[in-house]
Amino acid sequence: MDDIMGLIPVSPGRAKLVEALSGLNSLTSRYGLSLSRQEMEALADRQSLALRETERVEFGHGPAEKLIRALCDSPYVTGADYAKLIGDLCELFYQFKRESAEAFSDDELVEVMAGLFNGEGQGSLELVADRVWQMIHEEPGEEREEDEAFDE
Amino acid sequence: MMNKPVTTAALSEKKEELYPLFERIAGLYTMGDTTSLPVETVRELLKSLRFVLSTGASAGGDHTLEELYDMGGKELWRLAGAARELLELAKKTDPGYGSLALRDTLGAIGGFFGRYDLRFFAHDIPCMIDYPLCLPVSEELLGVSFIGEYLRRLIIENRFCASFDRGAAQKALSRFMPDYKELVVNLFEPVFRCALGLALLGKDPASLTLDRGDCGRLYLLFHPFDREAAAGLLGCALQRINSGREGEAEYLKPAAENILPFLRVASPGGYLNLFCAAG
Numbered sequence: 001m002d003d004i005m006g007l008i009p010v011s012p013g014r015a016k017l018v019e020a021l022s023g024l025n026s027l028t029s030r031y032g033l034s035l036s037r038q039e040m041e042a043l044a045d046r047q048s049l050a051l052r053e054t055e056r057v058e059f060g061h062g063p064a065e066k067l068i069r070a071l072c073d074s075p076y077v078t079g080a081d082y083a084k085l086i087g088d089l090c091e092l093f094y095q096f097k098r099e100s101a102e103a104f105s106d107d108e109l110v111e112v113m114a115g116l117f118n119g120e121g122q123g124s125l126e127l128v129a130d131r132v133w134q135m136i137h138e139e140p141g142e143e144r145e146e147d148e149a150f151d152e
Numbered sequence: 153m154m155n156k157p158v159t160t161a162a163l164s165e166k167k168e169e170l171y172p173l174f175e176r177i178a179g180l181y182t183m184g185d186t187t188s189l190p191v192e193t194v195r196e197l198l199k200s201l202r203f204v205l206s207t208g209a210s211a212g213g214d215h216t217l218e219e220l221y222d223m224g225g226k227e228l229w230r231l232a233g234a235a236r237e238l239l240e241l242a243k244k245t246d247p248g249y250g251s252l253a254l255r256d257t258l259g260a261i262g263g264f265f266g267r268y269d270l271r272f273f274a275h276d277i278p279c280m281i282d283y284p285l286c287l288p289v290s291e292e293l294l295g296v297s298f299i300g301e302y303l304r305r306l307i308i309e310n311r312f313c314a315s316f317d318r319g320a321a322q323k324a325l326s327r328f329m330p331d332y333k334e335l336v337v338n339l340f341e342p343v344f345r346c347a348l349g350l351a352l353l354g355k356d357p358a359s360l361t362l363d364r365g366d367c368g369r370l371y372l373l374f375h376p377f378d379r380e381a382a383a384g385l386l387g388c389a390l391q392r393i394n395s396g397r398e399g400e401a402e403y404l405k406p407a408a409e410n411i412l413p414f415l416r417v418a419s420p421g422g423y424l425n426l427f428c429a430a431g
Contacts, residue, residue: 057188057189
């Protein structure tokens with residue numbers, strides 16, 4: 001890595017993200033969801049790790065905030081798996097960003113992921129991952145085999 | 153123009169200024185589409201930023217990074233304008249030897265200005281420069297600074313070559329390499345060496361033609377080899393072929409000094425090649 005890269009942090013850091021996420025608890029608590037400080041710190045750490053693994057640099061707060069806003073009213077999100085789910089989605093988010101070669105904006109990707117999670121995926125992360133992966137690698141005009149079969 | 157690069161250590165002392173500046177540039181680059189970027193892109197944006205800051209710092213004085221960035225950007229715009237003019241001059245001074253590499257390179261530099269992204273990738277040189285100069289531009293020069301310096305040197309070479317009869321020069325080039333038009337080779341150097349060889353012998357350089365006897369005399373002139381004496385002889389010869397045009401003397405001196413090691417080791421036969429002489 002170029003020496004100058006050391007001057008720019010890979011992620012905004014725990015404190016910034018915790019501060020951003022703390023403000024969201026008042027919004028999510030009406031759906032029975034909230035993150036403890038410890039969970040927020042763990043989320044910040046997962047996000048940092050995902051950034052390193054996908055070789056990206058984050059200038060904002062990362063996708064956690066947007067994903068929480070998009071999914072807090074989802075019938076498939078429960079308090080028990082909330083923190084882990086958001087962490088998993090953040091990892092997927094950065095993987096998709098890398099894999100799609102920046103084809104999606106942050107908002108578009110969150111919208112696609114949330115749409116699939118709440119719709120076809122019915123809360124299944126595996127299906128969200130599978131569908132977004134197909135979307136990224138599908139040639140224009142190419143349709144999925146099962147869709148063609150369904151159409152017939 | 154060689155700008156002293158802004159060092160990482162210097163930037164490290166101004167981290168609190170650097171990050172907001174870089175954040176602003178990254179925001180302009182992404183246009184709000186994303187808050188994260190691949191490391192590769194960040195690295196290129198940082199290289200560009202460092203180059204712009206270095207260009208701004210070349211004016212001297214004590215400035216904030218924001219000020220240096222603005223000053224550097226303005227200076228690069230000015231350099232880009234100057235480089236466009238140099239390109240036109242390089243085309244006008246082309247000695248017309250029919251080099252495909254030179255033609256393609258000048259065409260590619262014409263395209264450079266359309267692709268050059270001063271805001272985000274100011275350090276980049278988005279064109280292929282195939283035609284080699286006798287004295288290559290330092291790779292430490294970046295972006296439009298590199299292009300400007302390349303063209304400045306090319307113009308010196310072109311003007312030097314154009315001061316000789318084209319037919320005589322093309323004969324010299326053919327002796328040097330018969331298919332010189334198709335090859336990616338510098339065309340100034342053979343012309344220069346012929347002129348230099350003749351000047352060393354006290355002959356008129358205009359003919360650009362040396363024969364075996366001339367090369368034998370040149371061999372004797374430099375043997376037994378003494379570096380200081382050889383450099384002195386070259387210096388005197390350079391005075392005879394230097395037209396006094398801007399930058400020419402400074403360019404011809406190192407070009408001649410490049411020959412020194414060969415003058416020492418080449419055999420009498422080798423001198424034929426060295427001065428592109430007729431066998």
